[in-house]
Amino acid sequence: MGKAAGKARALKEEAASPWLPQQERTRARDQKREAVLKTAAQLFCVQGFHNTTLADIARQLHITKPAIYHYFSSKDEILVECVRGALAAVEGEFETASRQGDNARERLVHFMTWYAENMTTVFGMCLVRIADQDLEQKTRQELYAAKTQVDRRIRQLLEQGIEDGSIAPCNARLAAFTIAGALSWVGHWYKPGGRLAPNEVAEHVVGLLTSGLSPRPPTPPAVERARR
Amino acid sequence: MGKAAGKARALKEEAASPWLPQQERTRARDQKREAVLKTAAQLFCVQGFHNTTLADIARQLHITKPAIYHYFSSKDEILVECVRGALAAVEGEFETASRQGDNARERLVHFMTWYAENMTTVFGMCLVRIADQDLEQKTRQELYAAKTQVDRRIRQLLEQGIEDGSIAPCNARLAAFTIAGALSWVGHWYKPGGRLAPNEVAEHVVGLLTSGLSPRPPTPPAVERARR
Numbered sequence: 001m002g003k004a005a006g007k008a009r010a011l012k013e014e015a016a017s018p019w020l021p022q023q024e025r026t027r028a029r030d031q032k033r034e035a036v037l038k039t040a041a042q043l044f045c046v047q048g049f050h051n052t053t054l055a056d057i058a059r060q061l062h063i064t065k066p067a068i069y070h071y072f073s074s075k076d077e078i079l080v081e082c083v084r085g086a087l088a089a090v091e092g093e094f095e096t097a098s099r100q101g102d103n104a105r106e107r108l109v110h111f112m113t114w115y116a117e118n119m120t121t122v123f124g125m126c127l128v129r130i131a132d133q134d135l136e137q138k139t140r141q142e143l144y145a146a147k148t149q150v151d152r153r154i155r156q157l158l159e160q161g162i163e164d165g166s167i168a169p170c171n172a173r174l175a176a177f178t179i180a181g182a183l184s185w186v187g188h189w190y191k192p193g194g195r196l197a198p199n200e201v202a203e204h205v206v207g208l209l210t211s212g213l214s215p216r217p218p219t220p221p222a223v224e225r226a227r228r
Numbered sequence: 229m230g231k232a233a234g235k236a237r238a239l240k241e242e243a244a245s246p247w248l249p250q251q252e253r254t255r256a257r258d259q260k261r262e263a264v265l266k267t268a269a270q271l272f273c274v275q276g277f278h279n280t281t282l283a284d285i286a287r288q289l290h291i292t293k294p295a296i297y298h299y300f301s302s303k304d305e306i307l308v309e310c311v312r313g314a315l316a317a318v319e320g321e322f323e324t325a326s327r328q329g330d331n332a333r334e335r336l337v338h339f340m341t342w343y344a345e346n347m348t349t350v351f352g353m354c355l356v357r358i359a360d361q362d363l364e365q366k367t368r369q370e371l372y373a374a375k376t377q378v379d380r381r382i383r384q385l386l387e388q389g390i391e392d393g394s395i396a397p398c399n400a401r402l403a404a405f406t407i408a409g410a411l412s413w414v415g416h417w418y419k420p421g422g423r424l425a426p427n428e429v430a431e432h433v434v435g436l437l438t439s440g441l442s443p444r445p446p447t448p449p450a451v452e453r454a455r456r
Binding site: 046047048050051105108129130131132133134158161165166167168170171174175177178179180181182183184185186188189196201204205207208209210211212213214215216217 | 274275276278279333336357358359360361362386389393394395396398399402403405406407408409410411412413414416417424429432433435436437438439440441442443444445
């Protein structure tokens with residue numbers, strides 16, 4: 001920054017109101033709300049939902065418990081918001097995946113890869129690490145609905161793939177559970193900063209689910225294939 | 229039963245000591261211990277570990293809380309025994325699997341199928357449904373060690389299969405996590421008495437992991453294969 005520009009800016013800042021403009025205030029509020037959610041999600045994952053108090057979350061953020069009540073009315077509400085955020089991301093990515101790839105298997109691979117990577121984030125982990133039994137009835141239902149939606153999206157892509165021939169015929173319901181299980185497990189065992197980066201983990205897990213354990217016979221050359 | 233035989237038996241029973249013979253007493257004790265474990269495992273799975281009290285377990289068995297102390301000193305000890313039982317079963321089945329099949333993939337398929345079925349039992353569910361954060365340090369370590377052992381056994385078979393060519397080359401550590409994840413998930417979603425029997429669930433899940441989602445090209449006839 002030039003000297004003159006720096007001076008002009010300093011002057012402007014000095015003259016400014018001690019209150020932030022409305023737009024910035026909204027942004028600051030959103031950022032703070034997001035910070036509460038993220039810190040809470042981290043604590044839920046590490047020390048368990050029922051072992052985490054609002055006071056723990058406040059302490060971690062250097063704020064008071066009443067400051068949290070400014071954003072959320074209860075611990076369950078915080079979790080519900082984490083779950084809703086995770087679900088919105090799932091739905092968004094399903095939309096993105098739906099516009100990609102030559103066939104349904106490629107769309108499913110896109111979606112699975114994203115989901116596996118997402119499982120290495122605290123919000124993803126939150127979706128799978130929290131024991132249902134710890135939650136209020138309403139919260140439990142939201143969590144269950146989110147998990148069911150993930151299963152449903154995977155099953156939809158499986159059914160489309162069986163239809164267009166890009167996926168081998170299978171029981172789509174059970175296959176969806178199996179895939180969701182393998183991917184969600186990442187949220188249980190992944191340790192941030194571990195040997196493999198999230199995208200490497202995702203690539204390996206999705207690769208196994210796509211190709212299977214059995215070796216695949218080499219694909220015959222295109223000419224031979226055409227002759228059959 | 230004939231009338232005379234029935235009379236003789238009734239007489240014998242009347243003359244018998246009100247105390248059971250030593251062997252039967254040991255058996256009865258073992259049965260009761262097992263019943264405590266099974267009931268506890270059921271409650272842990274349904275209502276969560278930290279929501280279950282020894283009084284709940286006693287009530288379910290129509291006994292008093294002190295009667296449970298006759299067998300176990302604490303709730304954590306009960307869980308540790310459930311985990312040890314599950315681990316012993318895993319090790320036993322790994323031994324069985326090791327003596328079967330023509331190659332490591334077939335041994336792995338045997339082991340995976342058993343493990344998936346085992347996940348539909350309360351002891352199997354216990355292994356995967358209980359949140360680590362609820363446990364005493366020592367209990368948590370036992371549970372972690374048991375899960376790690378399952379991963380290790382799967383990884384061993386994977387490595388043998390990559391070695392003997394029956395399994396496609398892959399990152400065995402990550403593949404083991406993926407397989408353990410998909411199989412363990414059964415313990416999360418399976419509802420006893422559901423549409424599919426445990427062996428059908430196991431067959432589908434293991435089939436997907438073995439063959440993958442992508443369709444496999446038809447195997448060329450043996451003659452053609454030999455010519456290559």
